[in-house]
Amino acid sequence: MNRVGPWQWLRQQPEAVQYGRRALWGAIAGIGGFSVVRYGFEQHVMALYALFGALPLVLFSQIPGRGWHRSRILLAALPAGLVLVTAGTLLAAHSWSAAVGLFVVAFTVSYLGVGGPGVGGLATSFQLYYLLPCFPPYAPDTLGQRLGGLAFGILFTALVDRLLPPGPLPVTYRSLLSDAVVTVADYSDSMARVTAGAALGDEVARCKAAAGQALLTTRLSRVDATERPTSASLRDRALIDTRAALRHIASQLDRLAARPHGTDADAAMILDRSAASLRRAAHVLTDGRAGPPESELSAALTGFWEVRGRDLAATSPRNLRRDAVVHATGGATLLLAEGARLSCGAPLDERWRRPGGPFPYAVISGPARWWRRLRVHLTPHSVLLQNALRGAIALAGARLIVGALDLPHGFWALLTTLSLMRTSASDTRGALLPAFLGTAAGAAVATAVVMLVGDVPSFYIAVTPVVFLVGFAVGPLLGPAWTQAALTVTLVVIFAQVIPTDVRLPAVRLMDVVIGGSIGAVASMLAWPRGARGELRRCAADLLDRSADGCLAVTERLGQRTSGEEPLRPAVRAMQLAQAAYTQHRTEKAAPHTPSWPWELAMSPGHTTVSGGQLLLGRNTASGVSLPEAAVTELTALARRVAADLARTAETVRRQQARAGRGRPATGSGTSVIRPPARARAADEYAAGESAALRYGARHPSAHSGPELLLIADVEAWLTGIAHEAALVEQGFTEAETRTGTGTGTGTGTGTGASGPSK
Template sequence: MGPAGVPRKRIAARYAAAARRSGRVTLAAGAAFYLFLYGFGETTAATYALFAAVSMAGLSRIPGTGRQRAAVLARLVPVCWLLVAVGTYLAVRTWTAVAGMLVIGFALAFVAAGGPRAAGAAPGLQLLYILPSFPPYDPGSLDERLIGTTAGLLLLILAEAYLFPDPPTVPYRELAARAADTAQACVRELAAPPWRLSAQCAADAAAAISSLRPMNVAEADRPAGPGVHERALSQTGLSARTLLARLVRLPAPPGGAGPAEPGRKILEAVRRTAAESAECLRGATPATGAREGLARARAGLVASHPEPAAAGAGAGARAGAPAIPGPPEPVAVLRWYAGLIEAADAALAMSTAAAISVRGRAAAPDPPPMRFWYARMRAPRLWWMRLEGHAGRRSVFFQNAVRISLALAAARMVAGLDTLPHGFWATLAALTLTRTTVRETGTTVRLALTGTLAGALLAAVLLAAVGTDTTVYAIALAPVMLLTFTLGPVKGVGWAQAMFTVTIALVFAQLAPATWQLAELRLLDVLIGSVIGAVFGLLAWPRGAHEELQRSAAVLMRGAAEIVVATTAAVAGGGVREVQPAVPGHRSLRHSLILAESAFAQYQSEPEGSYGRRGHAGQPGGAGRSGPAPEPDWQATVMAGHHTLWGADRLMEPPQPGPAPVTVPPLGPDAAEAVTRLGDRVAGRMLLVSAALDPGGDTPAAPVALRDPAFDGFAARPEGAPRLYYMTVFWLDSLITDLEHIAGTARN
């Protein structure tokens, strides 16, 4: 098949998906509308039944299968009742309606921080609150409004659950299980001659890593919610990606004779743990034998000393630690073991997170390590922490909520003060046409006005020609709705506004006698709502996520630098290490990660032309684009933050299972000085990358060389250095590699 066949397939798939959604909306909304209007003569109930279905399926984009969407809608029914009731009572006065629009509009937009399903449902919930906020101001008709809303939602739930099912997608849990299978295959090759990965296995590992990146996962399958299961599943994917990356980087054991006995035990334990994780993710009864065996093997290797017994009795030895007989091991061997320990740690994290994602709090470690801080928390607290983390002007969710709530409140004020006919349409236009960047909003408004003008002309001709014959409108409504919700999502906002204008005209012409002037009012309202949306798009964070992504990534790198310095200082100092060490900056770095991830997610959804985005060499559109410099790899920036946190947690946890504190003597003068110097050097490079990610007037536009060929600190073997030293050095070296990926200078 030629290259032109791929776009045709994608377009056909988009039309098919839109047609299925349109069929469900049309059947649910049309059936409820006709039932109440022509069966019972209830115009109010008919209006709310139609708009309930249209809002939650036509305007909302709740991801997932039909059954998943139906379950979400069923949980949202009481919320819809509340919004209709509150909107009905607040609408009687303009100032209460405006205040309600400001507060409730912000709350409904801000709840998008809770994940894709909350974000997808938010626009429809906004519409259900907007609808009763306009005339007729009749709290006495609340029962009819609630009956109509309930009927429309129930028919929609049934349609979503049973009609026109979407093709199945691969769940994230299965993607993670496949990545664990790939890790097994990699370990098998590493444990057999020639003790390295084949090109095919390395390519399979890269493909598995790519399949777990959020941008390559269907929105419905992304574990982005704040709950325990979602957080654990997300961490399972991140740990699987880290494990595969560590296995790909792991070289053949020095000497060509294969791994020694401790290395073979670790590799076999990693393989068994990966197999156990895959079985757990696929629904088998979660087991812990392989994970516990790997934990013991890893702890034994960490606690052992690389020096022979006589040399290991000095200042750098642990009390009671087993000695390895024979001559001192070369640096290459020690670094190989350090890489093996990192791979084992990633496998342990993947296994633990997989068990938590399946069993929830019942599988949480006791006491939980820092990396699983969420495992024993209940859903309300985790939701509160998610919303609290975004409750600030640096969060893109907060910015979007402020922008849309101000636009809605302004539209409601204009409609109330000027007694704008059908002011509902103006507020709806402000809701649907306001975008996260001013340039995208301007483009959207131009297309929307053009489409609305075309739709208004067609509706005016139809209304003038047919007059008051509601039979024609009733017959035409269903096919026009079907076209509206099929063509709009595929062909863009212009088509959507044109077709929706005709649909609205057909609906209101059946509710009350209408003339061609109804189309004129529709155009006027959309114009007013568009202007309001454009004004607030210009005033409130007009550059969208771009600036926040730069800033949050720079803050993330500065926080990572602080963690590196604090961790290497703690490793150099030794002493008592608790199960949950208090290395400064962990919480602030996690918060920076949250902001960076949300900004990156929005950044990917915004058109490239809206702020002059430049691609980077590692992603589509980067190599051939013109511009002063390639765009940084933002995904690598986020992963560098995760690797910093995980490495710090790993190095500060006790080297063997159990809650008892472990006394770790200092590394020795030479090793302590070396690891401190390396930590300072890596932290300095992180600060340079931070300055390049969000450059000011007096900072360089790009970082200096991240690796200094004249500096051999990563290859040094200080006197009295235990395995903890080489684990720390390997971690710091991997962070430098992450920084190279960010800057686009990674070595092949």
């Protein structure tokens, strides 16, 4: 075997360049800025705040975007940092006032992170800007020096970031989404040719698999944190809706591919036009410049609606459903095209400007969008609110303990609490041992250096940038223990340049790390210890319940039996909470023997309920067509069956996950036994020929207008599609429970569904 040297090994690491740039950025902006102020201007306090103005931004922040966008975010941190340093300085007079202020600051900056990565990525830096001055000595007379040093550090950090080469950049979400749209366009094109009469069995299967894989790449949990479109901005909201529409299109194409529906030139034409529209939308996403609103597909759908209504008497229930699914595919494509335009900053097309439209955020102000986002997560069941409260309580408690014990350099204890506490107790425990070992090793090295060198400033001036560069360029590649060791040595050699050298300083650092880490561990065990794993099950089941309510509410609204509040609003809110829990869940490490529950599959009925329901409600508002009274009765009965299926699926999600969490195998009696294959059950219970709603429409073609009968078919197709996906969820969870009972299949979540494996 060929032996690989350290340099060759380093070059082989995919993240080596990224960590190297970050280390160089911190060495120039942090260590360099500290040295300029400390030795150029002989200002100790300013130098320390210049250092801590830079290092949190470099080491503890995730700054989204690139180029001037990053610079604007860094510059926007300056006024917030000045306010926080001022507050920390003034509240440091008493431990209780410092702790109360810390709770408010920690909670506020963390919770505001629900608005997007711009604020969320800087939350740790903002907390540290308050932490540093809120410890003794209480010295409000030095406030000017502190603010001056912080301003210099932040400005110098922004300047260095602009001057350094950008390094490897993550793939943008727009690019990932554009590639997925092209792949689904190929899928639609293949289904168009099949519907026109071509025999393309193998090609359709390949396109279906490719579309599922492409959709996997657009999940937020698989996207770099700085590129996730999670802010409340118009562009990010539009990207999320574009992805939701794409998933709905893929789901409809899966329904068409699942069984032969015969040939039809008009349906094939809609699928072909949908594929062309998808490719145009992909170009808009890639190019970043919005074109005119989609008109070609819109005109084709209008013509298809007319064609569908001409000869309803000779149309079989099966073909009624096929045409409804094809029409839903085209409608979702129009949604996607408009979402792509909005994501480029285009104004909302007039056709979508109606009450209850699918883009309500496009007609309100930016502050209103922010307030809506904050209000959605203002619930104990939001993992984002839980994280904000957990961190605020832990930091405030740590500040009280540090003040009561009168710990020297107590800031280090809170820094440890902040940096080691995770969103679950198990992840926090996993971070503690490497931190303790790394700090102990770093303290031992630092003690030896201080004892051997003594008070020789020139040595510490020379060694500080070397320690920082090597430690933070290589340490993250070797593991968290090495990073903690590098941080410990770096802090000791820096403080040796501010205060007289003390051989006890490394030991104090180790003691503070143990105390701070223990406080963080206790807080994680007491406050929502299971993290997203505990909340995701409830959120997914609640989404299924709200979807069940949405099926009935939309059906009744289409029959004009209800009015008032938007019928899908509870389902949309539940979907947002479930998505946040799932995204966090993917960042947490799975405990040993954790079953692989298909969480994304569990949320698919909710996505179909919302996407399809919005299309139907929009068409109802635009055309004024309502369901006939007799059809409402049939469809309401169908909606109740689908709602019952969703409620049963929600209970399956709750029960089986809870049973596995207690370590029980997948055996037993009653409702927990393995049911017949869900796909077969869905096909038997909701076959087009057996659908009472479609039979009613086929038997009474002359009793109602064409638009009314077509609306019956479209609502029926929407409801049975939801039922089909609910059956897939039950099958996925049953299979996961079976694997758990046989001791196989642990991990972060697998399964298959309409859009590919759910991982």
